[in-house]
Amino acid sequence: MSNLINFKIDGISVEAQKGETILNVARKNDIYIPTMCYISKTTPCASCRMCVVEAKGVDGFVLSCNTTPTQGIEITTNSSELNTQRINIMKLYDVNHPLECGVCDKSGECDLQNKTLEFNIERQNFSTRDLSREIKDWGLISFDPALCILCEKCVHICNEVIGDDAIEVIFGGYASTIIPKNSDVLDCTFCGECIAVCPVGALVSSNFKYSANVWELNRIPATCAHCSAGCPLEYESKNSGINGDDSIYRVKNNFEYTSLCGAGRFGFDFDNKDAGDETSFNKAIQALKEAKAIRFSSMITNEEAHILQLLKEKLNIKLFNEDARKFQEFMRAYSTISGKLHHSGSLDAIKQSDAAIVIGSRISTDNPAVRYALTTASKHNGAKIVYAHPMEDLLMQNTVTQFMKYEVGTEEGVIALLANAILQKADLSDSERAFFDDLDLGYLDAESNIGDEEIDEMMESFSRTKNRVLIIGNDLMAHSRSSNIAKLAALIEKYSDFSLVVVPKEVNTLGSSLICDLDKDEDISDVVGYNAKGDFIISFLSLANLAVASLNQQEGTFVNIDNRVLPTNVAVKFDGYTLNDVASTLGISATNTVAYTKELKKSSGFKEVEFDDLENFLSANGDDVRGYLLDEVSCKADGELEELDDLPEFNGTIIYNVNPVLQFNAQTNQAEQLESDTTLRGSAQFAAAARISDGDRVEINFGAKALIREFKLDSELKGTIALNPTFDDVIDAGRYRFEKSKIKRVVE
């Protein structure tokens, strides 16, 4: 039987996929049905009743947003009855809506205003006594209940896409309003997605409030420069102050189809206010001529990484980037089994999955976009989500169906156990089968602390699922046995229906790893740092010897988690020198940095496309047409699995280097609105084991490093692992994130 349903809307024959709603089919066919509460990425709120249509042979009206058509039915989207109904709805929305459009932050981008004018509401027949409603200050978000029209978009987004479930509607007739759930103040991850979806000016950014009108702002489509998800966003800039230069006022996103975390939305002011002068430029040239190596971070565009690679070849020096090198090593090992260069999964694959395993990542802070995709999968497909990690994450508790706790350091054993269970019936080669036959399951169970029954439970819950994803985090890439872990992951992808998503750490870890030939970092002298530590630092961060443009001040491309090459643009002017100027002086000249876009390494899958030919938008139906997807590159599959190493043991107090919500790196640390909480957070059990208490200043020792932090007791944490933030740039990139550590109290 065909899955297509043929029916008519306003006399036009249309086709619907099975499960597609009338509204979606109408929109695809450019037939207009007005809505107030509908938002594509959530299930229909069905609170506005604007989308009503008439169906022939059906009494009364039908809600087009949540009704699927039947074969041959005839739908009418416009009639005088429908119009009266819609006009009445608009009149009800307009009851006592404050007439402050002149100062409202929506400044004309208002659904209520648009629809009121569209339906030509000339008189109001409804009235009720107004209530006194006070403006609520929820930190980064400000809520004006008087403006709220209770469309419930924010509640649905928060629950279904973000997963915070932090706000709810309190029903009470005309007194209904939005309140923080189970709390007096808003306690959430402050993604600000509720601000984005609010059709009126009820939920607004506290920082932006009343500071600019829409028409004054220039929109610059760009790509978020904070994590590897590469979310699309628009920087909006205008002159700051009467005589000031342009600066970014706020960030918006296409909320209909994409989401943005709080770091992207509120952490936009990381542009470099300094500009290098000629003396420091000449010093930089001199330093590079004498350099033995360049160390760089993955907060870099592909083009800049390409320039660094050219510099490496020209000057015959080394190139350090531990984070990208670890990723590169991991993916190379992966390729030796899978026979291809890029992992198969994507954020969309996660959104559409009905089963997912997350391993080796505190995903809610490492990559919020993956978290949102998992939330979407969980709420919309009822996905079974297994979260394997040594620490439970309360932010994931609404999403995760099974928490699989393993011991720190036993990642190799865990992935072997998973592969063994998943590939039980797979058609493996003899040597691969022999590898699994030789596994000492008892030993792995005991050391990793994952029982048989946990694996069985997982396999049981996955039994009827079709779209499965394995999501691999940074703990596995930075692990000393990462190459064998990569091979096991590749094996799962190759022989099962799991697609694989490897989560890169920084915004362009993936791109850097594809473009540069990286050397193992050595502690040598004469290192030039590019946005990283070195004897001479060229950087957009503070402490730079030569200031260069930061990622919202330059054109370029990133490669994101989906293996998509994404363009980003200049949001704020930069007057100083760029890496291209430096390279040009050293004989690698190009008119501008983006001239390299079409020269990026073809053998890694890059295409010969000019920067100016890259699109940066989502289509009206939500198709991602930004940039291009990397070409798949096949390579030799000649890898062999290695025998498992003894699983290491981590005892005593352990530090996990992971950032708090909304912080990723030194770049987000510069953003004014984002909270910079550098405390070491641990449970009461941790405090007892380390003999410290809340508020103590402690010295943390691991390796050759010592770090002073304030300790904060966190009642949401359990166990003897404490969380140590890394965004203030104190931990070397690419290090395994769990550390055995000595902690002692600093007495002052």
Next chain:
Amino acid sequence: MKNEQFNNRDVSNEYFMVDIQDYPTEPWDKFKRTLKRTFRIELFVGLWVVMREMIRFDIHTVSYPEEKMPIGPRYRAVHEMKRLWESDAERCIGCGLCEKICISNCIRMETKVDENSRKEVSEYTINLGRCIFCGYCAEVCPELAITHGGEYENASEQREHFVDYAAMLTPLDKMKAGAQQEFEGFGAITPHEDESVKKTPLSY
């Protein structure tokens, strides 16, 4: 009126040549022309008119700047920012429409949230050097806050000549004295507007 007189572009028969004598070239001829021009009677005709009016003491010339002509109520000179009669509060709500509509881009404003969660103008300037005094800002203003005033003496040594919010705002003492003048030009309310205001009919 008919357009015919404009449509007829053939003006050849209405032109005539002026009989101009050749300019003298010799020094003696030049000297003669100068003498003739200097002592002809026309000079004394003009002097006599001035003399006659002086004796009559009926002079119509305004002796600016000691004396100034009254300005019409709709005259569009340097802008003013008005206050509310009821509360003396500033009328401007910071909506930004004047900035948007200004065709010579001479208005710039900055707004922010004030302590009462209301929109407040933090900076406001008009570049009078650019302003063409078209009156759009006053016309578009929903609050009758920005209007034109009668102050036309804005000569400046520079092309850029800015006037800021504080300078335009009606001073409080003037307000207290009830001396704020309403603008009667573009955008002004019609006389007796109060009488036509109706209360919203409410069911409760």
